[in-house]
Amino acid sequence: MRILIDMDGVLADFEGGFVKEFRKRYPQVPLVPAQGRSEFYIIRKYPHLEESVRQILNSEDFFLNLEAVPGSVEAVQEMTRLDGIEVFICSSPLDEYRHSVVEKYMWVENHLGREWIKKIILTKDKTIINADILIDDRPQVDGVVKEPNWEHVLYDQPYNHMITNKRRLTWNNWREVLLPSLAS
Amino acid sequence: MRILIDMDGVLADFEGGFVKEFRKRYPQVPLVPAQGRSEFYIIRKYPHLEESVRQILNSEDFFLNLEAVPGSVEAVQEMTRLDGIEVFICSSPLDEYRHSVVEKYMWVENHLGREWIKKIILTKDKTIINADILIDDRPQVDGVVKEPNWEHVLYDQPYNHMITNKRRLTWNNWREVLLPSLAS
Numbered sequence A, B: 001m002r003i004l005i006d007m008d009g010v011l012a013d014f015e016g017g018f019v020k021e022f023r024k025r026y027p028q029v030p031l032v033p034a035q036g037r038s039e040f041y042i043i044r045k046y047p048h049l050e051e052s053v054r055q056i057l058n059s060e061d062f063f064l065n066l067e068a069v070p071g072s073v074e075a076v077q078e079m080t081r082l083d084g085i086e087v088f089i090c091s092s093p094l095d096e097y098r099h100s101v102v103e104k105y106m107w108v109e110n111h112l113g114r115e116w117i118k119k120i121i122l123t124k125d126k127t128i129i130n131a132d133i134l135i136d137d138r139p140q141v142d143g144v145v146k147e148p149n150w151e152h153v154l155y156d157q158p159y160n161h162m163i164t165n166k167r168r169l170t171w172n173n174w175r176e177v178l179l180p181s182l183a184s
Helices: A016-027 A047-058 A072-081 A097-112 A112-117 A175-184 B014-025 B047-058 B072-081 B096-113 B115-121 B174-183
Strands: A004-006 A085-090 A120-123 A132-134 A151-155 B001-006 B086-091 B119-121 B135-136 B151-155
Touching: A016 A047, A047 A097, A072 A085, A072 A097, A072 A175, A085 A112, A097 A112, A097 A120, A097 B096, A112 A120, A151 A175, B001 B115, B014 B047, B072 B086, B072 B096, B072 B174, B086 B115, B096 B115, B096 B119, B115 B119
Parallel strands: A004 A085, A004 A132, A085 A120, A132 A151, B001 B086, B001 B135, B086 B119, B135 B151
Antiparallel strands: A120 B119
16 A cells, blocks of 8 residues: 655644744734634735745745654654555645755655655645555645545645545544555 | 656756766766766766765756756657647656755756746656656666556667667657657
8 A cells, every 4th residue: 555645734734833933923913723714725814914924935944944743753654664555755845946845855854764765756746646545634636637546535634624525634543544444 | 648757868968967077077087988888877987986976966056057958848848739748757866865856946947947847746766656658768767666557768878778678769759759659
């Protein structure tokens, strides 16, 4: 079973990193809470501050300094040790790629170790990757292949709760969700 | 028909860029000619200078400054305009990714244009990409999928001439090689 794991919002705490930086730069602006919002793109939560949000996301070290989502690193390492599971990290860089692409590699090296560099796939279109499962927090993962051969399992986040027709997991319950797929 | 196109030695003149830099740094060392050699990895051509070769390949701007292989940019642009062909750029970064990953993005933006950024796939393992054809100069493209669903068409280079069981093309004859596959 080949599993693709997304980075932002799944392995790396993108939302937390953004909030920390936003608080630092704009202490007086009220935050739109993740809880209860239904918008995937952070930039659309702050339409009046679009340029400021973009500056944060495109700033040097933003990706590099993201904390790991609690339990993510341990889960990925445990998963990889299971017989019959093959893990790849599958991430889409920002269009402003100057810092984000290299920092995604650095993040993986720092948190998972150097040998994981070989497991990174950077692509805007994940539908053309051959796998059994894609773990991704994005509500809908589209691309040129209309029926990808992976099952999209949602990484549970407040902003994807409107999706009701997909399985979902967190790093607390991933075994219960994934291991039955492995057995079948 | 989905076509994956490799970068180094196919779109970008990796060998030419290396030779130029090598000449500049080591004018007295005789070059091993590309013609007639059977070794894919440049580093294995200069075993006594391994560290120097590595320094050149890992230096800032090495990838960024590679010339386009003559005809490559025009071929890719023409290919994309053909009905029924979908092109992605599929490249493996060096293990020393510090400069190479971002410079591959910059190279594509400089030579093909900004919209091509979305067509880049960076992966060490190309066998898990779903496509019909992979154009690559590497003699053998291996990975976790033992029988990838693409046909490996060799981009003709002196160092892959020992391979006799694969179709091969250059940017001069790509239409004759690929268009029959499209019609069938």
